[in-house]
Amino acid sequence: MSDLLVARPYIDGRFQDAGTSRPVTSPFDGRKVGEVQEADTSHVQVAVEAARRAQREWAALPVLDRVDLLYRGLELCRQRNDMFAEMITKEVGKTIRESREEMVEYACDHFRRAAEDVLRYRGQVLPTTQERTSSKRILVTHRPAGVVGLVTPWNFPVDIAAITITYALAVGDTVVWKPSPYAPLSCAMFAELLDDAGFPAGVLNMLTGDAGVGQALVSHPDVDVVSFTGSTGVGATIARTAALKNLMLELGGNGPLVVLDDADLDRAVAATITGCYYLAGQCCTAAERILVHRSVADDFIERLVAATRALKVGDPLDEDTDMGPVCNAAVLDKCVAHIRQAEERGAKVVLGGNAEGLMHEPTVLTGVTPDMEIAREETFGPVAPVLTFGDDDEAVAVGNGTRYGLTAAVFTRDLARGWRFAERLDHGTVLVNETTNYWDQLAPFGGSKQSGSGRELATWMLDALTEIKQIVLELT
Numbered sequence: 001m002s003d004l005l006v007a008r009p010y011i012d013g014r015f016q017d018a019g020t021s022r023p024v025t026s027p028f029d030g031r032k033v034g035e036v037q038e039a040d041t042s043h044v045q046v047a048v049e050a051a052r053r054a055q056r057e058w059a060a061l062p063v064l065d066r067v068d069l070l071y072r073g074l075e076l077c078r079q080r081n082d083m084f085a086e087m088i089t090k091e092v093g094k095t096i097r098e099s100r101e102e103m104v105e106y107a108c109d110h111f112r113r114a115a116e117d118v119l120r121y122r123g124q125v126l127p128t129t130q131e132r133t134s135s136k137r138i139l140v141t142h143r144p145a146g147v148v149g150l151v152t153p154w155n156f157p158v159d160i161a162a163i164t165i166t167y168a169l170a171v172g173d174t175v176v177w178k179p180s181p182y183a184p185l186s187c188a189m190f191a192e193l194l195d196d197a198g199f200p201a202g203v204l205n206m207l208t209g210d211a212g213v214g215q216a217l218v219s220h221p222d223v224d225v226v227s228f229t230g231s232t233g234v235g236a237t238i239a240r241t242a243a244l245k246n247l248m249l250e251l252g253g254n255g256p257l258v259v260l261d262d263a264d265l266d267r268a269v270a271a272t273i274t275g276c277y278y279l280a281g282q283c284c285t286a287a288e289r290i291l292v293h294r295s296v297a298d299d300f301i302e303r304l305v306a307a308t309r310a311l312k313v314g315d316p317l318d319e320d321t322d323m324g325p326v327c328n329a330a331v332l333d334k335c336v337a338h339i340r341q342a343e344e345r346g347a348k349v350v351l352g353g354n355a356e357g358l359m360h361e362p363t364v365l366t367g368v369t370p371d372m373e374i375a376r377e378e379t380f381g382p383v384a385p386v387l388t389f390g391d392d393d394e395a396v397a398v399g400n401g402t403r404y405g406l407t408a409a410v411f412t413r414d415l416a417r418g419w420r421f422a423e424r425l426d427h428g429t430v431l432v433n434e435t436t437n438y439w440d441q442l443a444p445f446g447g448s449k450q451s452g453s454g455r456e457l458a459t460w461m462l463d464a465l466t467e468i469k470q471i472v473l474e475l476t
């Protein structure tokens with residue numbers, strides 16, 4: 001499979017020839033990595049029909065047969081981890097250590113977690129309250145929702161797709177997946193992995209392609225659930241298009257990382273480094289705003305600048321590189337524009353600030369205020385914008401003063417104070433003394449406000465991919 005250097009649409013158990021190819025290049029050095037043949041809207045129709053045809057039979061299989069296939073997928077994924085990691089790094093520019101983490105810690109184990117969770121997914125039996133009779137029982141069960149239309153971003157190209165794919169297949173849904181145009185090769189490798197594991201034709205279909213293919217998929221009348229991870233702007237369009245379908249939306253973030261006056265500053269700095277520069281800042285859970293208590297700000301900034309300067313920036317395939325390029329020109333342009341606008345309004349670049357090609361220096365920006373674009377919007381680049389505050393109420397108000405609500409973090413030596421902060425910050429995840437870029441794969445993940453709707457992972461994922469059905473029994 002290592003020689004799969006042309007990504008093609010995978011429909012009904014076959015990779016299909018889709019005509020002309022375009023090159024896929026590395027964001028680090030522009031070198032050609034492979035090619036992709038893009039699907040068009042006619043492929044969407046064929047793929048959804050294949051998924052629909054396969055779904056009933058797939059759902060009717062004994063659950064243990066589906067689970068056995070998931071374990072076969074796990075085994076193959078573990079064998080191919082290194083190949084996947086290398087391809088992800090070449091296509092999207094994340095460091096090889098980050099790509100390996102994506103595969104080993106997240107993507108592969110979704111097969112196992114989905115297999116375990118589906119076997120323990122339970123319904124309920126309720127007593128009836130209607131008409132004061134005791135002769136009825138209500139069974140609450142879950143049935144597979146049907147065909148899932150999945151649209152994914154490039155920043156965790158295999159992991160994010162694997163969550164929905166493994167849980168959907170576990171529970172008896174079938175999937176039509178449109179990956180990001182920036183990561184077609186690693187995603188085609190994942191489709192091939194499922195084929196090699198023996199999943200039957202039609203249960204997973206993968207359509208390389210652009211936004212038009214995505215639109216055709218999410219608006220298709222025979223798609224029952226839309227699972228989308230990506231930017232808030234595109235999520236809003238998809239929510240309108242897919243209005244009457246079951247919707248899972250995992251969108252952008254603008255997370256605050258709050259450093260209180262009693263925080264362990266070294267710990268807060270380490271968390272800021274991970275929060276701002278992991279994957280060159282291109283995580284939905286990135287620390288997008290660093291809120292520091294005025295009394296410790298100078299000390300914090302000095303330590304942050306020293307730690308940032310120590311990062312090794314360069315070739316993402318080198319084992320010791322800490323930060324590689326950003327993925328594409330749109331990401332770079334937004335990051336540069338946010339920094340420039342902040343500078344125009346009085347913020348100061350105290351480290352970094354420049355870019356060459358798609359390599360943007362890790363940057364520390366001070367004097368940032370809540371009205372600046374960099375504080376209001378998701379920047380998605382390697383920048384630590386530092387804002388200061390005077391008391392806890394101000395920190396909460398600024399932390400919540402955003403249309404996003406994905407992840408927040410607070411640093412304090414006083415756990416009770418941290419707890420109170422966690423209760424007051426209206427984000428889907430609040431971390432006390434841990435970086436915003438920390439996730440647990442068995443905890444509900446998702447955002448409030450315009451960061452999305454619904455929660456993924458574990459049984460929350462199964463809830464999203466099934467329909468609740470009640471069956472009423474009259475016993476007399």
Ligand code: NAD
Pocket residue numbers: 151152153154155156160178179180181209210211212213214215218229230231232234235237238250251252253283284285378380406447451452
């Ligand atoms: P994006 O929104 O530009 O694209 C995501 C996917 O949507 C791609 O496959 C793209 O081709 C497709 N698409 C674009 N327009 C479409 C349309 N009109 N209809 C259907 N599909 C369409 O996002 P991206 O640049 O790939 O990823 C970065 C964004 O994703 C960031 O905002 C980040 O915060 C977010 N993200 C969120 C999470 C989360 O779990 N909340 C995780 C990762 C990334």
